[in-house]
Amino acid sequence: MGIIKLLDENTINKIAAGEVIEKPASIVKELVENSIDAGASEISVEVKGGGISYIRIVDNGKGINKEDMGIAFMRHATSKLSSEQELNKLVTLGFRGEALASIAAVSKVEMISKTHDSISGYRIYIEGGKIIEEGEYGCPEGTVVTIRDVFFNTPARLKFLKSESKESMYITDIMQNLAMSHSNISFKYISNGKLVFATRGDGDLKGVILAVYGKQIVKNLIDLNCSRDFITVKGYLGNSNISRGSRNYQSTFINGRYIKNKTITAAVEAAYKSMLTINKFPFFVLHIYVNPEFVDVNVHPAKAEVKFQDEQLIFKSIYHCVKDALISASHVPEIEDDRKEFIRNIQKVNYSQQKLDIKTDIETDKKYDGMIANENLTNSYELPRKDIPLNRNDDIYYEKDKTQYEPEGDRSISVGNYKIPNNFENEVTTKRVPKFGPLAVVGQIHFTYIIAEGPDDMYIIDQHAAHERIYYEKYLRDYKSFGMQKQNLIVPIVLEFSVSEKQAIFDNIEQFKRLGYEIEDFGGNSVALRCVPIIYGNPDPKVLFYEILEQINLNDKNVLSAIDKILYTMACKSAVKANDKLSYKEMVELIEQLRFCDNPYNCPHGRPTIIKMSYIELEKKFKRIQ
Numbered sequence: 001m002g003i004i005k006l007l008d009e010n011t012i013n014k015i016a017a018g019e020v021i022e023k024p025a026s027i028v029k030e031l032v033e034n035s036i037d038a039g040a041s042e043i044s045v046e047v048k049g050g051g052i053s054y055i056r057i058v059d060n061g062k063g064i065n066k067e068d069m070g071i072a073f074m075r076h077a078t079s080k081l082s083s084e085q086e087l088n089k090l091v092t093l094g095f096r097g098e099a100l101a102s103i104a105a106v107s108k109v110e111m112i113s114k115t116h117d118s119i120s121g122y123r124i125y126i127e128g129g130k131i132i133e134e135g136e137y138g139c140p141e142g143t144v145v146t147i148r149d150v151f152f153n154t155p156a157r158l159k160f161l162k163s164e165s166k167e168s169m170y171i172t173d174i175m176q177n178l179a180m181s182h183s184n185i186s187f188k189y190i191s192n193g194k195l196v197f198a199t200r201g202d203g204d205l206k207g208v209i210l211a212v213y214g215k216q217i218v219k220n221l222i223d224l225n226c227s228r229d230f231i232t233v234k235g236y237l238g239n240s241n242i243s244r245g246s247r248n249y250q251s252t253f254i255n256g257r258y259i260k261n262k263t264i265t266a267a268v269e270a271a272y273k274s275m276l277t278i279n280k281f282p283f284f285v286l287h288i289y290v291n292p293e294f295v296d297v298n299v300h301p302a303k304a305e306v307k308f309q310d311e312q313l314i315f316k317s318i319y320h321c322v323k324d325a326l327i328s329a330s331h332v333p334e335i336e337d338d339r340k341e342f343i344r345n346i347q348k349v350n351y352s353q354q355k356l357d358i359k360t361d362i363e364t365d366k367k368y369d370g371m372i373a374n375e376n377l378t379n380s381y382e383l384p385r386k387d388i389p390l391n392r393n394d395d396i397y398y399e400k401d402k403t404q405y406e407p408e409g410d411r412s413i414s415v416g417n418y419k420i421p422n423n424f425e426n427e428v429t430t431k432r433v434p435k436f437g438p439l440a441v442v443g444q445i446h447f448t449y450i451i452a453e454g455p456d457d458m459y460i461i462d463q464h465a466a467h468e469r470i471y472y473e474k475y476l477r478d479y480k481s482f483g484m485q486k487q488n489l490i491v492p493i494v495l496e497f498s499v500s501e502k503q504a505i506f507d508n509i510e511q512f513k514r515l516g517y518e519i520e521d522f523g524g525n526s527v528a529l530r531c532v533p534i535i536y537g538n539p540d541p542k543v544l545f546y547e548i549l550e551q552i553n554l555n556d557k558n559v560l561s562a563i564d565k566i567l568y569t570m571a572c573k574s575a576v577k578a579n580d581k582l583s584y585k586e587m588v589e590l591i592e593q594l595r596f597c598d599n600p601y602n603c604p605h606g607r608p609t610i611i612k613m614s615y616i617e618l619e620k621k622f623k624r625i626q
């Protein structure tokens with residue numbers, strides 16, 4: 001007799017439930033998605049004991065007919081999809097017809113529902129997949145689903161659940177994302193008898209973010225609303241005040257569905273790159289709208305992952321949308337008035353032990369050299385304050401700036417009298433406008449910071465960070481326009497590599513060329529560099545080449561991000577350091593170039609380059625005004 005048997009329906013459901021229903025939070029997600037698909041405008045969710053003992057979802061959606069209710073609990077029973085073609089045009093969250101069957105297989109479920117047209121409602125009670133009771137039931141329009149004792153008949157799964165509080169956190173996480181996915185639905189979420197949050201359902205996403213994350217987050221949001229190529233991106237980006245140590249504060253929705261997708265996360269983070277410090281992740285809530293035909297949601301039973309037809313294009317569009325929004329929202333950060341800290345520090349000082357320690361002999365202390373402001377000190381003060389921007393002609397600086405960045409030699413193409421610049425494809429150079437008004441240099445302190453004044457504020461510039469930003473953008477422009485300045489070597493530099501390193505060099509030969517390298521195979525493990533980029537500050541070309549190769553290897557296929565890091569490295573090596581004495585002219589030049597950067601406010605590593613304090617604030621500090 002054969003030993004292979006077909007499994008009965010109930011066992012199949014129990015096994016399959018493992019894919020869809022991992023934990024109580026998955027039940028909440030599936031049931032709320034059903035309520036959303038049913039067109040509800042109000043959904044209330046109540047859980048007890050982390051959802052293990054009790055989950056109740058109440059909606060005012062269109063309800064289910066009594067004829068359909070039993071069928072709804074069968075595997076692959078769905079009202080949302082009837083043919084394969086429709087899979088490409090899905091607008092509902094559910095379509096696999098698995099959730100109710102899976103939930104019913106591993107818990108005790110009661111469903112009560114009434115449609116608009118039926119006179120009375122209907123109730124069904126199922127335990128472990130078996131219908132125990134059903135019949136007519138008086139109730140208002142809509143659906144109530146109550147789940148008790150999750151995994152009561154699968155003790156092994158029950159054992160794998162985390163503590164009630166942890167499970168409860170998973171549910172909160174899901175509920176937050178569901179609420180943000182549909183700001184037009186009013187959600188109420190109660191856990192162990194306490195209201196966790198409620199949303200208004202008025203379509204205002206910011207209001208939902210306020211309800212789920214609170215005031216501090218909402219105060220630090222940047223609006224995003226952008227259409228590019230075939231997608232529309234709307235939502236909010238967090239500024240650096242609310243960046244986090246993990247990715248838990250990132251939510252992406254595609255056509256109203258909460259999803260996780262590495263391409264999108266990578267694109268957003270790439271756009272933030274030079275604005276956040278290392279190991280910080282941005283806060284964001286993004287709604288992406290795209291023709292359903294371009295995305296496949298049917299790659300995983302929980303439907304949390306999606307595939308795009310063209311991942312590259314998605315990356316590019318999202319990157320630019322986010323980047324543009326961030327740049328236009330950038331500003332010089334205020335010096336924080338940490339009065340409490342200040343008072344605490346003052347109190348710590350023991351005055352009786354303090355002696356006046358002012359050196360009069362400047363010669364003996366080199367440190368004070370940094371404080372001599374400049375040859376033109378008086379000049380900068382003579383400018384009537386309000387006239388500073390007028391006295392300096394922006395156009396002059398603009399012109400000067402342009403020539404500054406012109407690569408050596410004229411490599412532009414002429415068509416008749418019209419000259420096409422050789423870097424016309426380059427977006428960065430086309431928008432060279434100053435991001436803040438001209439500043440008058442006052443001097444350098446600690447050989448590290450430049451003090452400057454504007455009409456209403458005093459500015460402090462970190463010379464290294466600012467210069468790094470200037471070089472980074474210059475190298476980026478040069479790179480994009482094939483214009484990295486390079487130098488032929490009379491004697492080539494011969495370097496040794498492992499087989500895989502050599503392979504990586506020749507796989508990326510095009511990138512190296514753009515960076516200014518001419519590379520030749522020198523036989524065996526060797527490679528000859530015939531030409532190297534001219535990098536200011538003259539870093540050792542061998543060391544630099546190895547660093548570049550390391551970046552390419554580290555970032556594997558993501559050459560774009562490797563190039564970015566390489567350009568940082570080059571910029572960092574080129575920039576003036578802290579403790580470098582600058583002349584007045586150099587400081588003026590540095591600030592002028594900074595003004596014309598695309599993002600003058602942060603160094604490529606995300607640290608601020610410039611901070612300011614208003615004169616009003618100064619006057620308050622000196623108690624001239626209250």
Ligand SMILES: Nc1ncnc2c1ncn2[C@@H]1O[C@H](COP(=O)(O)OP(=O)(O)O)[C@@H](O)[C@H]1O
Pocket residue numbers: 030034035038059061062063064072073077078079080093094095096097098099100101143
């Ligand atoms: N809250 C609800 N209101 C109205 N109909 C519902 C609700 N929940 C489930 N249904 C019906 O039950 C069917 C099966 O649900 P489900 O198993 O989640 O599969 P799917 O959502 O993939 O269609 C749905 O297609 C829908 O017709």
Ligand SMILES: [Mg+2]
Pocket residue numbers: 030033034093094095097099100
């Ligand atoms: Mg469903």
